[in-house]
Amino acid sequence: MREYLPEYIRGIISRIRNQGYEAHVAGGAVRDQLLGRPAKDFDLVTDARPEQVAEIAGACGWRTVQELGRNFGTVVLVVAGNAVEVATYRGEVSGQEPRSQQTFGKSLIEDLARRDFTINAMAMNLQGRVIDPFNGGKDLADKVIRTVGKAAERFAEDGLRMFRACRFTAELGFAVDHTVLEAISENLTLVNNLSLERVREEIKRTLLAPWPHLGLAVLVASGLAGTECSVKEYGQCRRVPVLPELHRLAGLTQNPRYHNWDVWEHTLRTVAATPQDYVLRWAALLHDAGKGLPGVRSRDEDGQPTDHGHERAGAIIAADVLERFQLPGKLRRRVAWLVARHMRFHAQDGENINTLTRWVRKEARSGEFRNSADLAQAFYQLGELCRADLLATGRFFQGNATFNWAERTAEMARKMPVHTTDVLYDPGELSAVLGGKAVLGVFMPDVLRRIQDGSVGNTREEVIEAARKWMRRHFAL
Known part of the structure; x- marks a missing residue:
């Protein structure tokens, strides 16, 4: 596989090896190459210490990013315009933030043994030979997420690895090994010491992945959604719930006349049916969060569950969740707006162009939008959310009619001036x-x-x- 290594990576490996040290590509780049996917980043590992790597870099005229990584055994090189992490073999011990008690390892195998999952515990030498001591290649072929060694030990080293299991499931479309799922459920208290920033980033990457529903299913099934992470404010730490709102949706029944699945399964299918857009994925995840609540859940004349007004209750929940996650105000407002209106296109009987025009005009004057483009984007997103919501019922739906209404309304919004600049x-x-x-x-x-x-x-x-x-x-x- 040597031909797949970029010239600048081969150059770095060669220069380090010429000084008598080992050097390999390791981690995600090897995994992606074996999957036939382009590698985004090439990280290198070596037995050379950081100061020795820096000395080699200086002799080669490579710039190093001084403020990044050196204390953690990593030197960041800038070669041919590319930032490359070169890490000394590691032997991490327990610590809830990454590399919190860093030790250097003595060999490549020891370094790979400290990694999270087998699919990330492979290395490649200059000749393209893959070093795979923990059968990561087999797990790639079997499409399974399995830890290197005992899962509990890997999670004790860094509790974020439990969220990474969800993320890799979503990114690769793989299944989580049952031992990993069990270990997550048994080690949920490790989340208490994780920072909100790190947890939020993993959830973001899960939401934006090609198979978000798979990762989110693990998040709930393992109990991770019901945990609490930490935020430090004014020198004090406080606990922040992750996503307990999702647990209540699992097993929450719906009227079989309109839905084939419970609220959680429907939610997962809705998320999967939306484009890879951060706003839309959050809106899809929380669009039915108001269902089942007291004052919302009732029964119709046939004894079937109904949730009239769940969209308004869900919008309040969505705003609270995203504020808790400390996400930007614009994103919070847009997601809440979408959740509050996601039922609008589902029943167009009796509505006409004049009704929709009045709705668009009302939104244009609401003060929520900056200009026509902003308003049109919101209506486009609303149409996408409604489309996904309908597809995820598993039942009949007014497909083309609903989509046509959504498209026509988005076009109205595009032509509707919001500000005098329009x-x-x-x-x-x-x-x-x-x-x-x-x-x-x-x-x-x-x-x-x-x-x-x-x-x-x-x-x-x-x-x-x-x-x-x-x-x-x-x-x-």
């Missing part, structure tokens, strides 16, 4: 009609509302004509 006009021409720029600030909000109402078209010609009429009304010209 109004089409020539500033010089308009100022001349209005007798100067001073009057613009009065006229523009007025013409914006009239365009939104449909009485004025959003074209340069119609805006100019509206300005002339406005001047005549206000100044009797």
Whole structure:
């Protein structure tokens, strides 16, 4: 496999080896190459100590990133414009943050033995030979996530590895070995010492993976969703729940007339059916979080469960969850907006273009959106969420009709001005009609509302004509 190693990686390995040290590519790059996928990063391991790697780098004219990694046995080289981590063989011991009690190992095998999963515990030499002491290649072929050695020991070294098991399941579409799942369930207290930032990043990568539903299923089945991680504020640590809201959805029944699966299975299928977009994946994960709550769950005349108003309750939950995760306000607001409105396209009977136009106009005036593009994006995302939600019922759905309504509404939103900057006009021409720029600030909000109402078209010609009429009304010209 030597031909798959980039020239700059072969150059680094050769220079280190020429100084009498070992050097191999290790970890994810080897795994990805065996899977036939392009490797994103090439990390190297060596028996050379960090200061020796830095000395070699200096002799070769390679830049090193001084502030990164040196204390953890890693030197970051910048070669041919690429950042490459070169780590000294490791022999980590217990610690809940990565490499918290770093020790150096004596051999490649010892280094690989300290890694999390067998599929990440392989190395490749300059000639392309794969060193695989823990049968990671077989586990790749079997599509299984299995730890190197005892799972409990690997998780004790870094509890984040439990979340990484979920993430790799989602990224690769693999199954988690039963011993790994059992060990996660038995070591949930390890999460208490993990930082929110690290947990949040793993969940983000799980959500954005090709098979997010598989990773999320492990998150709930193992009990990880019900754990608490930590946030440090003003020198004090406080516990932060991960995603306990999801546990309640597992086994929560739905009306079989409309759904083939319980709420959690439906949620997983909805997430899987959405595009790989962070906002949409969060919205899909939490879109039915309000179901089953007191005041929401009731029974119809046939005794079947109903959850009228669950979208409003779910929007409140979504906002709370994302604030707890310390995610940006814009993302929180958009996800809550989507959850609150995800039922809108599901029942279009009796609605017409005028009704939808009034809805879009109301949203444009809500103050929630910056401009037309922002509004159109929201309606596009809403259409995608509703599409996924319907597909995940496993029952009949108004597929084409619903999708057509969503597309038409998104197109309305694209044409609906939200801010005066969305109004089409020539500033010089308009100022001349209005007798100067001073009057613009009065006229523009007025013409914006009239365009939104449909009485004025959003074209340069119609805006100019509206300005002339406005001047005549206000100044009797």
